[in-house]
Amino acid sequence: MNWRKIEEEFFLVMMRLASLLILAAFLAIMGTVIYYGLPALSWEMIFSAPKGGFYLGKEGGVANAIVGTFYLACGATIVSLIIGLPVTLVLNVFLKRGSKLAEFIRFSFDVLWGVPSIVYGAFGFTLMLYMGMRASLLWGIITVALVVLPAMCRAIDEVMRMIPGELQDASLSVGANKCETAFKVFARQALPGIVTATLISFGRAAGDAAAVLFTTGFTDAVPTSLAEPAATLPLAIFFQLGTPFPEVQQRAYASALILTALILLVSIAARLTGSRLSKYVIK
């Protein structure tokens, strides 16, 4: 064995170890969540709200947080799709190819993508106080929509940028205007990407805690209107893990398992639907 073989072998072993370490960390996290979460799971846990206060009450479950998370994540995803789809269509259809403005906006989304969610939370909180309003589902939706907007736009844009210029030429050359080209051709061609982006954003919205902490509040009740505060699973974990009562901590463990399962399911769905919806897509 010469030296260069030994060197290669050494690094190969290190690389394999590093990869295994990452896998091990993933399995350890999943293992912990399942080990603590599974025994805590019951019908009561899923279908009833906490009784006697989420921090102290020893009875009840996390239905408030499950419903809250669902409302919040749906709302935030829809809002960010309503903003994100037109914006990416503008970037790819309305603005000329190689436009400086488009480049700037893409860059700003890249940077926004890296901004931590607590900063959005602090900003949303400031805005909320400025408008003289209180923590509610509505403000949670607005703030979390901002948190997931960059991810949404980047994911849709990535797909739309792949669309060849000829497709736009083809539509324009029969006399379609840019709006028609954008919504009838581009949105359709990018549909699989849009669905994937929406699911990814849903996952991110459901898992967000820092922005929600400031703007959504927390409550034992299942939310019935946008103006009420709402509980979410991440905060259910955060608050209930810190109590001295084992019964309450059970709710945190169960929440963690439900949240993780939800997000993994969404992420798998995102992978699968992408390929299912490509019937009309021109390759």
Place this chain on the structure above:
Amino acid sequence: MDNSLEISETPHLRVRGLNVYYNGHHALKNISLDIPDKKITAIIGPSGCGKSTLLRTFNRLIDTIEGVKVKGEVMIDGVNIYDPKVEVTAIRRKMGLLSQRPCPLPMSIFDNVAYGPRIHGERGRQNLRNIVESNLRHVGLWEEVQDRLHKPASELSIGQQQRLCLARGLAVEPEIILGDESTSALDPVSSKKVEERFLELKNEYTIILVTHILRQAKRLADYVVFLYMGELIEHGPAAELFANPKESLTREYLTGIIS
């Protein structure tokens, strides 16, 4: 030649003093020419000479590229299409484009052909069905696709897709057909079919083709335009230009010295 006389008398498209700048690069230099009505005009020249750019100025698709400036006039039916008052979509409607690679829209075969008419306000189901059928017949695709009109266009073969694109262009009743190397991505058989369509269609339409295949230009063209490095070197009736070119650059290109 009486043929040439006939051609110069009835131009369909007049280009006067056309200059195109692309980020400071002078892509087309002071081009003036007339494109004859109801004939096939071929634009030839080595790659990068500005053939496609010239074609894209005709239906203002050049507008979609950042940093492009167009000066001069392109007149169709006596209207300068670069006049700010002109409606771009109306201009584009007058010209069907057949691009290099077939480019069906992400929808069914039927919807591809009906796309243009629908956009321009045609709503009647029966009317649309008639338009789709007659245009698919026009390009010789009807027999092949009539029982799967509502299948995605992406399932057609490449050659069929290109004819579908032609039908889509014809469905908005254009006056001019622009072809940008329209056969270069096709197999020889499909290529031949598309060429046959062009020869048939020239009775009703003015056809402008960009091609880098000299033999194709010889087969199809009535009128030829030769560009080199953004300049218009020579243009004239095909027979004349191919038989005895006036410019030495044209001669060199035709004999394959420059390519």
Place this chain on the structure above:
Amino acid sequence: MASLRKIKERLTCSAMMMLTIASGLLLFVISLGLLLRSREILEMKPIMELLTSSVWKPGRGEFGFWPFIAGSLWVTLLSALLAVPVSLLCAVYLSEYASRTVRAIAGPVLDMLSGIPSVVFGIWGVLALVPLVKDYIAPMTGRFSSGYTVLTAGIVLAVMIVPLIVHVALSVLRSVGNDLRDASLSVGATRWQTVKLVVLRKAVPGLAAAVVLGISRAFGETMAVIMVAGNVAKAPKGLLSPAYPLPALIANNYGEMLSIPLYDSALMFAAFLLLAVVIIFNIAARLILKKMENIR
């Protein structure tokens, strides 16, 4: 008919343009909003004092951010130290050596790892790592520790930023052309030599950008850190002392920020500080990646 179509287009077009411009200004608006809210404290105290003083007594109007800045630096740098070598080795393995099967497994695993919400990382830290540090690692050094330490936070953060670094590093490595690899292999270089002398050399700026993105993610991470770092407002002295990073400060105290004078302004200043650092890091990394053939 035609004019209605035109009016419709004009309206949609301008509405969409406005939406686009607004979202382009979002970053600016957020920065400005936070800056305006922290103006009050910036007018009262010199910025250097805020950044370097260690006295944090909001009740008495003393706002020294140093303990929190130091806490952030400790946990962030530790997490980078742990995550960077592992991530880069893994990225090189996946891009240059791994078989199709390994890649097919690694892709979804990394996806899922990056999708796990930060509170779940936090609960893992609390349930698994905190007892580990408290009962095994601290006693080995002969010291007592609650388990809520810089070390715990660093490990949790490291696992959180690994998928991000691997993802960016992988796309950087993929952007290195195969012709370059072929050229090196065909002169008789081994695979590792090709990686070391050709691929990595070409990829260095992009890999640096991947690391910077990872560090900036760790710097802003809140929920997982708040759960395991201990949150004691003193600059950490070592791996086994608790830390109180900036994001944890903001998240823990927003509830009473309106009851103490200047407190709200101080917390918004902390948020602005966080944002400024993250923006600088991200802009730097994105510029490098943009130069390298538009990697996202």
